[in-house]
Amino acid sequence: MPQIKNSLKHNLRTAKKIAILGVGSPLRADDAAGLIICGKLKKIFKENKKKGRVRVFLGETAPENLTGQIKKFKPTHLLVIDAVDLGLATGTVKMVNLCAEDRVSFSTHRVPVGILRDYLHQSIGCETFLLGIQPGSTEFCGKVSAQIHKSSAAACKEIAQALKDFI
Numbered sequence: 001m002p003q004i005k006n007s008l009k010h011n012l013r014t015a016k017k018i019a020i021l022g023v024g025s026p027l028r029a030d031d032a033a034g035l036i037i038c039g040k041l042k043k044i045f046k047e048n049k050k051k052g053r054v055r056v057f058l059g060e061t062a063p064e065n066l067t068g069q070i071k072k073f074k075p076t077h078l079l080v081i082d083a084v085d086l087g088l089a090t091g092t093v094k095m096v097n098l099c100a101e102d103r104v105s106f107s108t109h110r111v112p113v114g115i116l117r118d119y120l121h122q123s124i125g126c127e128t129f130l131l132g133i134q135p136g137s138t139e140f141c142g143k144v145s146a147q148i149h150k151s152s153a154a155a156c157k158e159i160a161q162a163l164k165d166f167i
Contacts, residue, residue, distance in 0.1 A: 004093055004094075004095065004131065004155060004158040004159070004162070005158040005159075005161050005162040006162075007095045008079070008095075008129075008131075008158070008159060008162035008163070009162050011077070011095075011127070011129050012077050012079075012129075012162070012163070014076070014077075015075075015076050015077040015166075016053070016076045017052070017053055017054070017055075017073065017074060017075045017076050017077075018053065018054045018055075018075055018076070018077045018078075018079060018163065018166060019054075019055050019056075019057060019070050019073055019075035019077070019078045019079070019126070020038060020041055020054065020055070020056045020057065020078075020079045020081065020159075021038070021056075021057045021059050021063055021066065021070070021078060021079070021080045021081070022034040022035045022037060022038025022039070022041075022056070022057065022058045022059060022060075022081050022082075023035075023059045023060070023061075023063045023080060023081065023082040024060065024061070024082055024083050025060065025061045025138075026060065027140060027141060028138045028139065028140055028142065029135070029136070029137040029138055029139050029142030029143060029144055029145070030083055030090065030133075030135030030136050030137055030138060030142075030144055030145055030148045031083045031135055031138045032083070032144055032148075033081075033082070033083045033133040033135060033144075033148050033151070033152055034080075034081040034082040034083060034133065035058055035060065036144065036148070036149070036152040037081050037131075037133075037152045037155050037156050037159070038056050038057070038058055038081055039058070040152070040153075040156040041056050041156055041159060041160065042056040042058070044156075044160050053166045054163060054166045055073050055075070057069065057070060063080075067123075070124075071123055071124050074124055075124070075126050076125075076126055076127070077126055077127050077128075077129070078126045078127070078128045078129070079128075079129050079130075079131060079159075080128065080129070080130045080131070081130075081131045081133070081155075082130065082131075082132060082133070083132070083133050083134070083135040083138070083148075084096055084130070084132030084133065084134065084135075085134065085135065086132055086134045087134075088134045089134060089147075090134055090135065090136035090145060090147040090148065091133065091134060091136075091145070091147030091148055091150060091151035092133070092134040092151070093131065093132070093133050093134075093151050093154070093155045094131075094132050094134075095129060095130070095131055095132075096130040096131070096132040131155065131159075133148065133151055133152070133155065135148065136148070
């Protein structure tokens with residue numbers, strides 16, 4: 001998964017403030033992947049010494065409800081982390097091109113990530129990136145798979161390493 005760390009470092013090289021937004025449903029098995037990663041990142045960044053440069057938001061299935069808080073934070077960059085049907089093996093983590101969003105499936109959101117991206121870009125001018133995790137099951141009240149737990153832990157480590165200059 002070093003490609004995630006390298007991609008983030010490249011995409012965030014000009015960042016001054018970074019918002020990280022976890023999206024997904026804790027009630028739909030592997031769809032909780034973004035929330036799992038962001039829950040872990042929230043703990044890491046809570047203890048950071050350079051407070052104020054990174055903030056983690058848990059948007060669950062209605063991330064649009066946090067646009068006011070994100071706008072108030074005024075990030076230069078937004079990283080959205082979500083379960084995305086990429087047509088790959090369960091647990092695969094990949095940076096997703098939001099401009100090609102029609103090729104991937106965002107099935108549990110009220111507002112598509114692309115619309116959220118456009119709104120925040122017009123409001124505050126932040127660049128937005130999506131880190132997608134391939135879910136296995138999104139069954140209601142299902143359990144998060146072992147692959148998602150393993151991939152989430154690895155992705156969290158890669159993200160923290162990529163952002164080490166911010167913490």
